[in-house]
Amino acid sequence: MNASINSVAVIGAGTMGAGIALVSAQSGLKVTLVDVKTDQLERAKNYHRKTLDRSVEKQRITRSEADAVIARVTFSTSMGDSSSPECAIEAATEDMDLKKKIFGQMRQVFPAPAVLATNTSSISITEIAGGLGTDAGRVIGMHFFNPVPVMALVEVIRGLATNEDTLARTISLAKALGKTPVQVNDRAGFVSNRVLMPMINEAFFAWMEGVSGPNEIDQIMKLGCNFPMGPLRLADFIGLDVCHDIMMVLYRELGDEKFFPCPLLRQLVKAGRLGDKCGHGVYEFPAK
Numbered sequence: 677m678n679a680s681i682n683s684v685a686v687i688g689a690g691t692m693g694a695g696i697a698l699v700s701a702q703s704g705l706k707v708t709l710v711d712v713k714t715d716q717l718e719r720a721k722n723y724h725r726k727t728l729d730r731s732v733e734k735q736r737i738t739r740s741e742a743d744a745v746i747a748r749v750t751f752s753t754s755m756g757d758s759s760s761p762e763c764a765i766e767a768a769t770e771d772m773d774l775k776k777k778i779f780g781q782m783r784q785v786f787p788a789p790a791v792l793a794t795n796t797s798s799i800s801i802t803e804i805a806g807g808l809g810t811d812a813g814r815v816i817g818m819h820f821f822n823p824v825p826v827m828a829l830v831e832v833i834r835g836l837a838t839n840e841d842t843l844a845r846t847i848s849l850a851k852a853l854g855k856t857p858v859q860v861n862d863r864a865g866f867v868s869n870r871v872l873m874p875m876i877n878e879a880f881f882a883w884m885e886g887v888s889g890p891n892e893i894d895q896i897m898k899l900g901c902n903f904p905m906g907p908l909r910l911a912d913f914i915g916l917d918v919c920h921d922i923m924m925v926l927y928r929e930l931g932d933e934k935f936f937p938c939p940l941l942r943q944l945v946k947a948g949r950l951g952d953k954c955g956h957g958v959y960e961f962p963a964k
């Protein structure tokens with residue numbers, strides 16, 4: 677079976693969930709965006725409105741097209757309000773126990789053959805699916821990148837039990853959303869974070885050891901390696917706490933000390949300097 681996907685439920689309305697819901701609605705799908713916090717749903721709604729208003733101002737879409745996108749999204753605190761979506765994408769907080777609990781609910785609320793996808797950055801797809809018995813075949817990683825409307829990649833992660841139908845429908849959904857799916861197997865950090873995080877970590881070591889300052893390190897990687905953003909600026913954008921947690925998953929799962937977070941990164945996280953989201957990290961962001 678390889679039925680097309682016309683509606684999705686997105687679980688978690690934070691940075692990623694709000695973006696996935698918007699891109700899905702812009703691609704013509706019906707969307708139910710679910711969060712336990714009503715203020716997060718309100719924030720997501722405002723983000724959708726502002727983004728679409730900007731597109732109307734820039735004459736990329738008409739007002740009636742923007743209204744149609746808005747009308748395709750339902751905001752709810754209950755998964756049960758979704759009208760039989762063919763795919764549910766979990767984008768809740770990066771916590772294994774929470775994700776296992778949410779997937780326990782998802783398998784009941786969204787019966788087979790609905791795809792049960794997770795946007796996790798680092799948690800094992802195989803482990804999330806572990807307790808789901810015959811439903812484990814429906815679980816897959818669908819790793820979007822931030823900001824979702826801009827970034828072209830979806831890393832599609834096949835867990836040990838993921839079945840062919842789930843894989844095929846996830847790939848076709850990613851394409852329907854205008855993204856490029858690239859398939860990887862389920863190892864800690866997948867490909868993106870396994871390659872990116874050691875580079876970010878090494879940039880912190882270079883800064884800590886006084887090889888150069890953050891501006892210089894970022895400038896060197898931008899101008900010399902053609903990166904759009906230096907690794908320390910990127911760490912602020914991702915969140916220093918998020919980088920730290922992903923490095924710890926890599927360290928624990930792959931058992932290699934090279935993944936262990938640099939002392940300077942750990943110190944900044946302990947000091948509450950988490951990056952863009954709180955106004956300071958490696959750099960200062962007074963406006964935030």
Ligand SMILES: NC(=O)c1ccc[n+]([C@@H]2O[C@H](COP(=O)([O-])OP(=O)(O)OC[C@H]3O[C@@H](n4cnc5c(N)ncnc54)[C@H](O)[C@@H]3O)[C@@H](O)[C@H]2O)c1
Binds near residue numbers: 687689692713778822
């Ligand atoms: N931020 C990024 O750059 C990025 C990139 C790729 C993947 N991810 C992954 O996406 C996921 C979400 O990350 P984020 O940055 O959007 O986090 P976020 O903190 O912005 O949002 C998480 C949301 O999940 C909600 N939530 C918590 N428990 C819930 C539950 N039981 N049911 C429904 N909603 C619940 C929270 O209220 C919050 O709104 C994580 O797994 C993260 O690793 C993040």
